[in-house]
Amino acid sequence: MQTNFFAAGRRGVLRAESLPLHIGARTTVWQTHVTDDTGRLLSMTVQTQMVIPGKGAGAP
Structure with missing residues (x-):
């Protein structure tokens, strides 16, 4: 994960x-x-997440 902070969110x-x-x-990659x-714009994050199948419907 990489986050860049550009400004402080003070109010509102x-x-x-x-x-x-x-x-x-x-994997999935998201930008926030x-x-x-x-x-x-106060901050921007790019993160990579691993997909882990659950034991719910459709899982082997």
């Missing part, structure tokens, strides 16, 4: 939006932007 509402950059069978209520 903060919004985080995550978008998938890659959805594979074994955090903005304040004026739309100013």
